[in-house]
């Protein structure tokens with residue numbers, strides 16, 4: 001981007017965050033941007049190690065994501081899933097025929113002893129990506145969702161049970177012992193860091209796992225780089241996914257300002273969509289009200305530019 005000097009870290013979950021990550025790759029060079037994806041949605045399924053948020057971001061950066069579904073690859077076929085179902089196998093987690101190759105290859109690389117970071121780098125290279133996408137940690141962290149039916153793994157809650165059970169809380173198994181990605185900590189300590197962007201992902205299950213990794217929140221607060229979050233809630237609804245439903249079940253108002261309060265004093269700036277302009281005056285954090293719905297590459301690019309421009313005016 002002409003004129004934006006310095007480095008930027010983007011923290012992201014799946015779909016919503018992936019769109020802004022794509023916009024940031026339009027306006028920042030590869031050595032200016034580090035995209036850090038949540039891995040607490042990951043799980044083992046059918047003998048495969050599956051990293052949905054890494055894949056949503058990776059496919060979005062490669063412009064190969066299926067924009068209808070929000071996850072997986074465009075132009076998919078489902079032969080393997082149909083055959084699996086015919087055999088009586090678990091087909092509730094839909095793995096497209098092309099997407100399967102990613103899971104097969106990642107699982108083999110991990111079994112061969114590659115770290116999740118190495119595996120991600122190899123997959124990104126194979127997709128022709130130049131910008132850096134890393135997992136938040138190479139150690140396992142797993143979101144467990146407390147529901148009235150007991151604790152569920154994230155994908156069991158989100159996909160198999162279709163977010164239907166009432167949520168009473170979350171915990172991130174492994175978070176106490178997981179080490180944050182070394183590259184993330186290096187960039188947080190880098191005095192060329194000019195902004196930390198929290199992408200419009202679910203604050204509870206996509207962003208919090210990253211923030212709760214040992215030392216991450218403290219390093220963000222110690223950095224002079226402003227922390228700017230983009231609201232994942234627009235007009236009281238999540239643009240995609242269960243964030244609004246979760247907030248209600250956690251007896252939090254499903255509103256853009258409630259998300260800002262959730263992030264608390266971590267934020268130096270907050271970006272909300274124009275439909276939520278009426279909330280701006282009640283926010284204590286400096287905020288900007290702009291169009292945040294990203295339906296085209298141009299709008300992803302525009303939002304990225306607006307967020308970076310906003311960050312320039314924050315200390």
Ligand code: FO1
Nearest residue numbers: 014041051052055071072092093094158159
């Ligand atoms: N989400 C669904 O709602 N249904 C699915 O069958 C499904 C399959 C799937 C396969 C690979 C992958 O990378 C993601 C997939 N997702 C599916 C999305 C996944 O549940 C993610 O965790 C969400 O995108 C939230 O991050």
